[in-house]
Amino acid sequence: MSAAPSASHHHTPWLAYGCLAASMTLVGSYVGLSRTLVAALPVFLLAWLRFGIAAVAMAGWVRRQPGEAALSPHDRKLLFWESFLGNFLFSICMLFGVAATSAVAAGVVMAAIPAAVALMSWAFMGERIGRRVAGGIVCAVAGIGWLALGRSGAHGAGGAGTGDEPLWGYALLLVAVVCEASYVVIGKRLTAQVSPRRISSLINLWGLVLVTPFGAWQAWHFDFAQVSPGTWGLLLFYALAASVVTVWLWMQGLRSVPAPQAGVFSVMLPVAATAVGVLFLGESLGVAQAGALVLALVGLLLATWPNRGTVE
Secondary structure, three states: OOOOOOOOOOOOOHHHHHHHHHHHHHHHHHHHHHHHHHHHOOHHHHHHHHHHHHHHHOHHHOOOOOOOOOOOHHHHHHHHHHHHHHHHHHHHHHHHHHHHOOHHHHHHHHOOHHHHHHHHHHHHHOOOOOHHHHHHHHHHHHHHHHHHHHHHHHHOOOOOOOOOOOHHHHHHHHHHHHHHHHHHHHHHHHOOOOOHHHHHHHHHHHHHHHHHHHHHHHHHOOOHHHOOHHHHHHHHHHHHHHHHHHHHHHHHHHOOOOHHHHHHHHHHHHHHHHHHHHHHOOOOOOHHHHHHHHHHHHHHHHHHOOOOOOOO
8 A cells, every 4th residue: 555645746734744743742751751650550550540541531532423434344453453552562561661771761762663664664555765754764763862872871870771771671662663663554554544533542442451451450459549649640641642642643644644754753752751851850961962852853854844846
């Protein structure tokens, strides 16, 4: 299946770009804050509460709207895999990986998402990777890699990224990268037949079903009285951002943007995670880190700036 973006020769989908950038910015913010949550709540319980809160928030999105086509068996399969890989498995691997390593380590590994999306789009959807999109991917990965190296050196002994983290934590983060890339590619196929709101609600319900046995088991043995009001507030933000807002924004943007180009916007994930660390967690941002962010954003502009001809 080849890409068929709605952008014409003289139209740049700025609204779609904005949706994609906002989605990945929110993802980065809750990835950065997730260490606070996993310190207070077991991982499966955290995921269960996230999907449960989102299910209540999106209850009105589940039903098929008037004029919307019924789900085909193929759509149902795609919705399951979209949820299993992009919701359930990504969340579990990301949360366990961040808990075992650091938010900085997550930023290092997540820098591979644009390249993974482009390669999977080429392999499974036959989408062409234009020169500018390829250049944007290179800049994005190089920028975030530079950022990670600069931050690791700045932490020094006892800080994040000192090399004391277990290898299995990095392996889980790498699996999360593959899951996120699969989420982008499968989502591109789904948006051709299903509305973004219905996709968001249905894959969240699948996530709730998949994690319920594990979450209920951990809830049975957990003392909820020890959770502070601030943690509950952060959990509410995490649930709404991760399952409702980011998914809807991402699916909305994917309707008008080819998957390889959309994947470049995942550079906003580690950028946002870094911003959360600086603004809310008291981490410093040096010259090298600022330069890396600039390089990453140059890559984003390179991939999205309009051409006189077709948008790559």
